[in-house]
Amino acid sequence: MTPKSVKSxxxxxxxxxxxxxxxxxxxxxxxxxxxxxQALTMxxxxxxxxxxxxxxxxxxxNKDRLLDGMxxxxxxxxxxxPAGEWRSRIRTRAYSTRAxxxxxxxxLGLMESRTSPGPATLxxxxxxxxxxxxxxxxxxxxxxxxxxLDSYVYGFVLQQINLPFxxxxxxxPAAESIMAEVAAGEYPYLVEMASEHIFKPGYDxxxxxxxxxxxxxxxxERLRKAN
Amino acid sequence: MTPKSVKSxxxxxxxxxxxxxxxxxxxxxxxxxxxxxQALTMxxxxxxxxxxxxxxxxxxxNKDRLLDGMxxxxxxxxxxxPAGEWRSRIRTRAYSTRAxxxxxxxxLGLMESRTSPGPATLxxxxxxxxxxxxxxxxxxxxxxxxxxLDSYVYGFVLQQINLPFxxxxxxxPAAESIMAEVAAGEYPYLVEMASEHIFKPGYDxxxxxxxxxxxxxxxxERLRKAN
DNA sequence: CAAGGTAGCCTTACGATGTAAGATTGTCAA
DNA sequence: TTGACAATCTTACATCGTAAGGCTACCTTG
Numbered sequence: 001m002t003p004k005s006v007k008s009x010x011x012x013x014x015x016x017x018x019x020x021x022x023x024x025x026x027x028x029x030x031x032x033x034x035x036x037x038q039a040l041t042m043x044x045x046x047x048x049x050x051x052x053x054x055x056x057x058x059x060x061x062n063k064d065r066l067l068d069g070m071x072x073x074x075x076x077x078x079x080x081x082p083a084g085e086w087r088s089r090i091r092t093r094a095y096s097t098r099a100x101x102x103x104x105x106x107x108l109g110l111m112e113s114r115t116s117p118g119p120a121t122l123x124x125x126x127x128x129x130x131x132x133x134x135x136x137x138x139x140x141x142x143x144x145x146x147x148x149l150d151s152y153v154y155g156f157v158l159q160q161i162n163l164p165f166x167x168x169x170x171x172x173p174a175a176e177s178i179m180a181e182v183a184a185g186e187y188p189y190l191v192e193m194a195s196e197h198i199f200k201p202g203y204d205x206x207x208x209x210x211x212x213x214x215x216x217x218x219x220x221e222r223l224r225k226a227n
Numbered sequence: 228m229t230p231k232s233v234k235s236x237x238x239x240x241x242x243x244x245x246x247x248x249x250x251x252x253x254x255x256x257x258x259x260x261x262x263x264x265q266a267l268t269m270x271x272x273x274x275x276x277x278x279x280x281x282x283x284x285x286x287x288x289n290k291d292r293l294l295d296g297m298x299x300x301x302x303x304x305x306x307x308x309p310a311g312e313w314r315s316r317i318r319t320r321a322y323s324t325r326a327x328x329x330x331x332x333x334x335l336g337l338m339e340s341r342t343s344p345g346p347a348t349l350x351x352x353x354x355x356x357x358x359x360x361x362x363x364x365x366x367x368x369x370x371x372x373x374x375x376l377d378s379y380v381y382g383f384v385l386q387q388i389n390l391p392f393x394x395x396x397x398x399x400p401a402a403e404s405i406m407a408e409v410a411a412g413e414y415p416y417l418v419e420m421a422s423e424h425i426f427k428p429g430y431d432x433x434x435x436x437x438x439x440x441x442x443x444x445x446x447x448e449r450l451r452k453a454n
Numbered sequence: 455c456a457a458g459g460t461a462g463c464c465t466t467a468c469g470a471t472g473t474a475a476g477a478t479t480g481t482c483a484a
Numbered sequence: 485t486t487g488a489c490a491a492t493c494t495t496a497c498a499t500c501g502t503a504a505g506g507c508t509a510c511c512t513t514g
Contacts, residue, residue: 019462042501054502055463063501105339111389112336122414129416139423147386147432148379148439155382158335159374164342187349189356196366205374212375215449219442246491269472281473282492290472 019051021059025069029104032070037106067110072118074100074107080127086135087217093128094153094213101157108158138227145220152216156209168203246278248286252296256331259297264333294337299345301327301334307354313362314444320355321380321440328384335385365454372447379443383436395430 017023027048032040042063046053060066077100080093101107117125125146132142160166197203254275259267269290273280287293304327307320328334344352352373359369387393424430 041499043499052464054465057502058462108385109336109339111385112332113389115389122417126414126417129420133416133419139420143420143424144435144438147383147435148442151379151382151386151439152375153378153382154385155378155380156374158338158381158385159378162338162340162342187353189360190349190353192360193356193366193370197370208371208374211371212378212446215375215446216442219439219446222442268470270470279493281494284473285491 019049019055019059021069024049024056024059024066025073028066028070029073032106033104037109040106064114068114068116068118070104071107071110071114072120074104075118075124076120077103078124080124080131086131087221089131090128090149090220091213091217094149095209097150097153098157098160098209101154102160105161108154108161111154136224141223141227145223148216148219148223152212156212160205160209163205166205168199168201246276246282246286248296251276251283251286251293252300255293255297256300259333260331264336267333291341295341295343295345297331298334298337298341299347301331302345302351303347304330305351307351307358313358314448316358317355317376317447318440318444321376322436324377324380325384325387325436328381329387332388335381335388338381363451368450368454372450375446375450376443379439383439387432387436390432393432395426395428 024045028040028045031045031048042056043053046056049056056066060069077096078093079096081089083089128146129142132145133139137145198205251272255267255272258272258275269283270280273283276283283293287296304323305320306323308316310316355373356369359372360366364372425432
């Protein structure tokens with residue numbers, strides 16, 4: 001099947017690596033990661049792969065299927081430690097999920113509207129459920145736990161991505177334009193929060209993640225015991 | 228061609244309502260709510276307003292500014308009860324937020340990439356912070372609380388929207404195609420969850436919301452006491 | 455070997471989209 | 485009357501996803 005032998009005889013110019021689902025997905029991820037999802041057009045993607053746009057349609061029915069595939073790749077990056085205490089395994093998974101979604105900032109926005117999960121996604125969900133079920137969670141409790149956990153993780157990333165800045169250091173320029181609207185005295189509590197908490201050296205919103213996560217994990221523990 | 232050569236100051240037989248930021252936003256919400264955000268094009272919007280597409284650009288610099296305005300309208304719909312115990316006020320707000328985001332399913336997807344909050348958004352955040360600060364939350368605790376609370380709410384809605392179905396009743400048709408992929412025995416815990424919990428009469432994922440929310444509120448209470 | 459099938463990529467074309475540039479009109483103050 | 489400004493329209497263009505079909509090299513089958 002693999003035409004390894006390039007016996008094209010004469011004038012076989014150069015490489016022209018063959019197209020494949022994987023190669024297309026790989027390049028699509030690169031473009032979206034580096035330049036944003038709006039930079040990912042079929043023509044642009046094809047160009048980077050040294051092909052014409054319509055060639056992509058041999059491997060993907062349409063752009064939506066391509067996006068589905070990209071989402072599945074992101075889920076494949078999320079790791080669930082194979083062994084250990086359930087709480088630390090779930091914690092690791094939560095951090096891993098956040099890392100993947102921040103690494104691929106376009107992924108969350110794509111999840112809305114995309115309702116057909118790929119194999120990596122299904123496999124992942126199954127593994128998490130297994131972790132719950134084998135550690136004292138009833139079926140119902142596992143459902144509650146999963147819902148709470150993922151809601152928190154997804155929601156946190158959504159907010160983190162929307163933030164105009166993450167750390168105090170990079171806030172500098174943005175801070176002024178924001179404060180300009182805000183400082184008129186209309187939003188006293190936002191001003192308080194900004195000046196006394198957020199606009200302080202060393203502040204990093206990402207660190208909030210761990211605080212909320214431990215609270216969520218405590219909640220999961222109670223779900224586990226309750227049933 | 229437009230026979231609107233109205234004599235002068237007198238209003239004619241309802242000739243043509245004037246365009247305005249508010250009227251444009253209103254119609255944009257209607258279209259997006261009823262037919263999805265992809266149906267909202269400048270031409271379509273203009274048509275519904277009985278106007279040409281380019282006329283919209285007098286009121287909005289570009290489509291992104293229009294979308295910003297729409298998001299702000301959604302935030303304006305979220306209510307925070309003006310009085311009462313903090314826990315019940317925050318609970319009400321959480322339900323109200325979820326309702327608004329489900330009513331306008333396109334809103335969450337738009338929030339990614341939109342980083343300039345409108346006045347209603349700022350006002351809303353300010354009111355919530357006030358509620359925390361006046362009820363024993365330190366500045367830091369209020370920051371943690373807000374992060375956790377909104378992460379949960381946004382994340383839950385994100386999942387709810389992505390679900391192919393919400394209740395058992397509407398699951399019927401979709402269930403089969405899903406189970407077809409899944410039933411091969413590769414995902415035993417997903418199958419268990421589906422058959423023993425989700426695919427049961429009366430199941431409604433939306434009800435999970437309250438369960439997780441109370442756990443989150445318990446967490447907030449502990450944040451409040453801790454500092 | 456020839457004949458035909460098929461996998462994989464390309465060419466051309468079309469309708470839809472956001473919006474730049476500038477023309478046109480209605481209204482009102484001077 | 486004039487002129488200015490606010491609000492809307494006309495025209496045009498680059499870019500997008502993708503439908504329809506063509507081309508070519510390889511493989512199978514006789």
